[in-house]
Amino acid sequence: MAQPVIHFDYDFSPYGQKTKLILTAAGVDYKKHDQPLVLPRKDLEALGITYRRIPLLAIGKDMYADSSKVIDIALSTLAKPGALITSPADKAYEDWGANTFLEALGLVPQQALSPEFVKDRETIFPILKRPDLKTLRPSTLAGFQSRCKQVEDVFLANGGPFINGDKLSLADVHVIFGIRWALNDLGVANDAGCGKDALPKLWKMIESLPPAKPEVLSTDDMLKQIRESGYSADGPTSIMKDDPYGISAGTKVTIESFDAVPGAHPQVGKLLGTSSDEVVIEVGNDGVRLHFPRIGYIVRAQ
Secondary structure, three states: OOOOEEEEEOOOOHHHHHHHHHHHHOOOOOEEEEOOOOOOOHHHHOOOOOOOOOOEEEEEOEEEEOHHHHHHHHHHHHOOOOOOEOOOOHHHHHHHHHHHHHHHHHHOOHHHOOHHHHHHHOOOOHHHHOOOHHHHHHHHHHHHHHHHHHHHHHHOOOOOOEOOEOOOEHHHHHHHHHHHHHHHHOOHHHOOOOOOOOOHHHHHHHHOOOOOOOEEOOHHHHHHHHHOOOEOOOOOOOOOOOOOOOOOOOOEEEEEEOOOOOOOOOEEEEEEEEOOOEEEEEEOOOOEEEEEEOOOEEEEEO
16 A cells, blocks of 8 residues: 655755656656655654755655655656656756855845844854845845856756656756746846846746645644554665675664754664665654765764
8 A cells, every 4th residue: 555645845845846846747646745844854853854054855754855765766666657758968067056045045135134044044054144234235136146047047048848858857946946936036037137037048948937836734733644554665674795884773863964064953762774875763652764865064972
């Protein structure tokens, strides 16, 4: 029996928007469970998850942290064949899009930067704590406009609406998610040089994206579905040979993001297994297995 697929995010999350777009474009039947914009996230804590970033994806009792891992598992095990074009260049587009998003943080409106919001995000996005943040906007906007012109004149040089023509690709999603978020959610579309008159092909690309409208689960339904599910992943359930962590299976470990403030929001769990591209731990009291990518994370024995 197929395991339930549940996406955890909040609507303002740019990476949540990205992974929902990929699930939708790939023809995946999934539901979502809304999370608070700021900590605490009690529903995730009930499953033993203290990892603080969004999105996460549950496939039964296997849960995937980090958007890169969510995308990999979605395309490798859930996607309908041929639904989304992929290519060897996708990782390069992914890096381009991630850098564009980080740069766009300088465009967050000052009125959105409440003390509560800044305190919640400062451990992972230190730019929001910069004392000169207000003075960064003109330069950030100039860089953002240049990014948009690269999409308009280079990535969509063949006319669009997508990089490969009429069919949406993973590259398109990597490129456009941060730009769409900044234009629509941060209001940058109202700035000169960012509207449809200046960027007609880019805006056509945005308007051609499939809408993501998954069913929203209540807390009780989400917990019930996960707790009553089985495991969906084949592994890993052992430590790979010559693993550089040097940690034995069954050891209590912590996992942290490399780019976060040290010690901020560590995830605790029992190490189950490793492979060349992921590390798997068991968390909480319900046997949930949490999968992390190897890249970008620090794993330490307790």
